[in-house]
Amino acid sequence: MKLEYRNLRVALLGGGSVGAQVARLLLEQGPELANRVGATLELVGVAVRDVNAERTVDLPRELFTTNAEELILGADIVIELMGGIEPARSHILLAISSGADVVTANKALLALHGPELFAAANQVGAQINYEAAVAGAIPIVRPLRESLAGDQVKRILGIVNGTTNFILDRMDTEGSSLEDALAEATALGYAEADPTADIGGFDAAQKAAILASLAFHTAVPLASVYREGIELVTPAQIESARKAGYVVKLLAICERVTDENGVDGVSARVYPAMVPRSHPLAAVHGANNAVFVEAESAGSLMFYGAGAGGVETASAVLGDVVSIARRHVAGGPGVAASSYAALPVFDIGRVTTRYAVTLEVTDEPGVLATIASVFSKRKVSLALVEQSMTPAVMATKSRAARSATATLVIGTHDATEAALAATVQDLVTNSVVSEVASVLRVEGV
Amino acid sequence: MKLEYRNLRVALLGGGSVGAQVARLLLEQGPELANRVGATLELVGVAVRDVNAERTVDLPRELFTTNAEELILGADIVIELMGGIEPARSHILLAISSGADVVTANKALLALHGPELFAAANQVGAQINYEAAVAGAIPIVRPLRESLAGDQVKRILGIVNGTTNFILDRMDTEGSSLEDALAEATALGYAEADPTADIGGFDAAQKAAILASLAFHTAVPLASVYREGIELVTPAQIESARKAGYVVKLLAICERVTDENGVDGVSARVYPAMVPRSHPLAAVHGANNAVFVEAESAGSLMFYGAGAGGVETASAVLGDVVSIARRHVAGGPGVAASSYAALPVFDIGRVTTRYAVTLEVTDEPGVLATIASVFSKRKVSLALVEQSMTPAVMATKSRAARSATATLVIGTHDATEAALAATVQDLVTNSVVSEVASVLRVEGV
Numbered sequence: 070m071k072l073e074y075r076n077l078r079v080a081l082l083g084g085g086s087v088g089a090q091v092a093r094l095l096l097e098q099g100p101e102l103a104n105r106v107g108a109t110l111e112l113v114g115v116a117v118r119d120v121n122a123e124r125t126v127d128l129p130r131e132l133f134t135t136n137a138e139e140l141i142l143g144a145d146i147v148i149e150l151m152g153g154i155e156p157a158r159s160h161i162l163l164a165i166s167s168g169a170d171v172v173t174a175n176k177a178l179l180a181l182h183g184p185e186l187f188a189a190a191n192q193v194g195a196q197i198n199y200e201a202a203v204a205g206a207i208p209i210v211r212p213l214r215e216s217l218a219g220d221q222v223k224r225i226l227g228i229v230n231g232t233t234n235f236i237l238d239r240m241d242t243e244g245s246s247l248e249d250a251l252a253e254a255t256a257l258g259y260a261e262a263d264p265t266a267d268i269g270g271f272d273a274a275q276k277a278a279i280l281a282s283l284a285f286h287t288a289v290p291l292a293s294v295y296r297e298g299i300e301l302v303t304p305a306q307i308e309s310a311r312k313a314g315y316v317v318k319l320l321a322i323c324e325r326v327t328d329e330n331g332v333d334g335v336s337a338r339v340y341p342a343m344v345p346r347s348h349p350l351a352a353v354h355g356a357n358n359a360v361f362v363e364a365e366s367a368g369s370l371m372f373y374g375a376g377a378g379g380v381e382t383a384s385a386v387l388g389d390v391v392s393i394a395r396r397h398v399a400g401g402p403g404v405a406a407s408s409y410a411a412l413p414v415f416d417i418g419r420v421t422t423r424y425a426v427t428l429e430v431t432d433e434p435g436v437l438a439t440i441a442s443v444f445s446k447r448k449v450s451l452a453l454v455e456q457s458m459t460p461a462v463m464a465t466k467s468r469a470a471r472s473a474t475a476t477l478v479i480g481t482h483d484a485t486e487a488a489l490a491a492t493v494q495d496l497v498t499n500s501v502v503s504e505v506a507s508v509l510r511v512e513g514v
Numbered sequence: 515m516k517l518e519y520r521n522l523r524v525a526l527l528g529g530g531s532v533g534a535q536v537a538r539l540l541l542e543q544g545p546e547l548a549n550r551v552g553a554t555l556e557l558v559g560v561a562v563r564d565v566n567a568e569r570t571v572d573l574p575r576e577l578f579t580t581n582a583e584e585l586i587l588g589a590d591i592v593i594e595l596m597g598g599i600e601p602a603r604s605h606i607l608l609a610i611s612s613g614a615d616v617v618t619a620n621k622a623l624l625a626l627h628g629p630e631l632f633a634a635a636n637q638v639g640a641q642i643n644y645e646a647a648v649a650g651a652i653p654i655v656r657p658l659r660e661s662l663a664g665d666q667v668k669r670i671l672g673i674v675n676g677t678t679n680f681i682l683d684r685m686d687t688e689g690s691s692l693e694d695a696l697a698e699a700t701a702l703g704y705a706e707a708d709p710t711a712d713i714g715g716f717d718a719a720q721k722a723a724i725l726a727s728l729a730f731h732t733a734v735p736l737a738s739v740y741r742e743g744i745e746l747v748t749p750a751q752i753e754s755a756r757k758a759g760y761v762v763k764l765l766a767i768c769e770r771v772t773d774e775n776g777v778d779g780v781s782a783r784v785y786p787a788m789v790p791r792s793h794p795l796a797a798v799h800g801a802n803n804a805v806f807v808e809a810e811s812a813g814s815l816m817f818y819g820a821g822a823g824g825v826e827t828a829s830a831v832l833g834d835v836v837s838i839a840r841r842h843v844a845g846g847p848g849v850a851a852s853s854y855a856a857l858p859v860f861d862i863g864r865v866t867t868r869y870a871v872t873l874e875v876t877d878e879p880g881v882l883a884t885i886a887s888v889f890s891k892r893k894v895s896l897a898l899v900e901q902s903m904t905p906a907v908m909a910t911k912s913r914a915a916r917s918a919t920a921t922l923v924i925g926t927h928d929a930t931e932a933a934l935a936a937t938v939q940d941l942v943t944n945s946v947v948s949e950v951a952s953v954l955r956v957e958g959v
Contacts, residue, residue: 219833219835365829366826
């Protein structure tokens with residue numbers, strides 16, 4: 070049987086934790102994959118910087134080479150798992166121009182140079198698959214690209230960074246400090262030695278750019294993604310959110326929006342936000358990822374699973390390889406990346422959402438009215454005021470003034486970032502406010 | 515721009531709640547879809563039994579016809595949403611033989627005649643897409659067919675019937691009886707006038723056959739799917755499960771299994787089972803569906819969303835249409851259905867799982883030892899015994915005998931259905947057992 074199959078030459082760039090697993094699976098599952106594809110997948114080599122470096126998986130020594138270009142020029146399918154911008158970008162462009170299809174998990178590269186790479190691929194009918202670039206093994210790129218191709222995506226709320234979800238989950242369930250939870254994540258191998266990319270939301274922002282581009286058929290540059298990390302999230306905020314029935318998650322948000330002037334556009338942003346406990350995203354614990362998609366016709370969908378890990382990510386890479394291999398057998402060009410919609414990408418100032426603002430205020434009568442008028446002046450309307458305040462703050466008529474302060478938690482209705490920022494500025498300078506203790510956005514309501 | 519596009523003729527068979535929504539979306543989103551596909555999608559007609567029947571959506575009268583054959587013969591893509599076996603089967607075979615590709619949501623037809631239809635399609639290089647046949651708008655067919663194509667699926671646990679999930683959820687959260695919850699489901703339009711297909715697990719069994727065939731590359735006939743419905747689930751069972759930290763769900767289970775003799779095979783089965791509260795499936799409420807997939811490399815994934823509804827299902831149908839249309843533009847035959855693995859499908863007797871058995875026993879010393887020996891004789895080992903029993907039952911030494919009965923809840927380790935059935939038979943005839951009140955399988959642990 071096997072002799073009748075066409076042979077497809079697969080070149081692997083990168084021998085790290087994902088690359089080594091991909092190589093192992095290609096070697097181990099060769100016959101099984103050949104049956105699924107109708108072609109044999111021959112791993113012709115693994116390009117690495119140092120052929121003598123130690124690998125997480127024991128692989129035949131003769132597979133390794135430092136000559137990536139030569140490997141690429143002899144391949145039908147090139148799998149790029151080196152990471153980083155260069156030489157990954159040049160290697161992918163070389164693969165496309167030499168007639169190969171490409172599978173990559175390189176989110177940084179796609180977020181920065183996606184349009185260039187897709188344009189090169191579209192020109193020659195090549196395919197770039199990148200399921201592993203977002204949310205590891207969870208199928209999200211293909212569902213957005215194909216399953217929802219006949220629908221209109223309205224919003225995506227994604228937990229797309231396992232490290233920060235692990236940390237926030239520990240803070241929520243164990244009452245840990247951010248530092249302790251980060252130390253635990255590092256000890257468990259979830260966090261890198263330098264955790265900036267995770268903690269600062271940079272990794273999530275790259276994924277937000279990729280998801281928004283896909284979902285809205287619009288090139289969404291990384292630079293247009295608004296980004297806040299979890300550095301400033303405090304146990305007090307988590308505790309206060311928990312009491313109010315919320316959990317704090319770092320969300321990658323991609324949204325179709327219409328601004329105040331009726332202009333349609335899209336927004337991509339990353340920040341820690343309060344999510345209701347009853348929302349399916351609230352049940353995503355540990356280092357897991359999940360992407361919650363709201364579509365015009367399909368309604369709410371959620372895709373859940375492990376967001377990282379060598380073998381998990383390798384599964385997504387292999388799915389992409391099999392998909393390309395099947396097309397090689399069937400013939401026809403690759404599915405082109407689409408960006409025809411070319412919607413404007415809005416600045417965060419034009420986006421509306423809800424907020425929870427925690428204030429330390431003078432504990433005296435009339436304070437609530439004063440605060441309410443600050444919000445009202447900026448046309449930010451109030452949805453709720455937390456009941457934990459003292460009787461003095463609640464009272465609108467005179468009573469004995471007190472020198473102590475009280476805590477006020479205010480939830481707003483939808484407001485623009487610009488209006489909220491102006492409100493916060495007014496609060497900071499208001500004499501009854503001793504501190505703006507916390508401002509958190511509320512999503513998923 | 516539009517004039518440059520190739521035109522694809524789309525025939526729709528069926529004008530019910532899903533069909534009407536598909537027609538509406540094709541008409542409304544025509545230009546948008548054309549941009550995504552690179553071809554215009556022209557709805558050439560809707561075949562119905564009665565052109566004058568009332569529709570849920572207002573559609574141009576001239577689209578309707580009773581002549582399905584004529585419509586099919588002039589189409590590039592045929593969407594079959596009539597339901598039932600005939601004439602749906604003949605219509606699909608006619609479409610394939612006349613060179614069209616097919617999109618269908620007909621789970622009953624696929625579960626019964628899938629192999630015949632796929633063989634006909636494979637022979638001519640036609641494609642049959644059926645995302646909407648399982649779990650409505652939730653992308654599960656494509657992820658299994660493509661995203662996990664490089665992985666090995668080990669097990670699928672699916673909540674694939676919204677009506678029964680609604681009923682069990684109401685029994686769990688509101689303490690409703692099955693009858694009251696069913697009445698509520700009927701009032702809300704979730705349940706059909708004759709709810710047998712849902713309540714009896716027949717609908718879920720069809721979906722289990724489709725999922726198992728897909729996941730294991732093996733033709734799994736509907737007749738080989740073991741099936742139990744929720745008719746006999748009692749509020750007492752739900753309450754007892756709840757106290758033990760479980761929730762009762764009707765599960766469609768597809769599993770790679772190795773039997774006692776080391777033979778590899780697959781099992782597909784449907785029954786109400788206890789699922790731990792901490793399992794992601796436990797959080798699937800109301801009429802929602804979710805499919806939990808455990809794969810060798812990818813680990814655990816879950817796909818969640820609305821399982822039914824006209825417009826939701828229409829979204830999945832349109833995704834399938836767009837996918838086929840893109841291939842028409844690109845060229846090449848359709849993705850063939852694969853069943854090369856041809857694994858044996860095991861009878862339920864060869865499958866192992868865990869059980870929770872509730873017994874009414876004589877409340878006297880030594881009873882626990884007697885019961886334990888009944889299980890032990892059949893080599894079913896005990897994982898736990900619920901602590902709600904009386905001191906008399908727990909006591910192994912003599913004490914004053916009592917005439918009252920006590921309730922005993924026993925959890926087992928993995929055991930075969932055959933061993934458990936023999937154990938239950940022994941329990942029924944044992945003199946200390948006054949009643950075997952409940953036997954429920956436990957999944958997801």
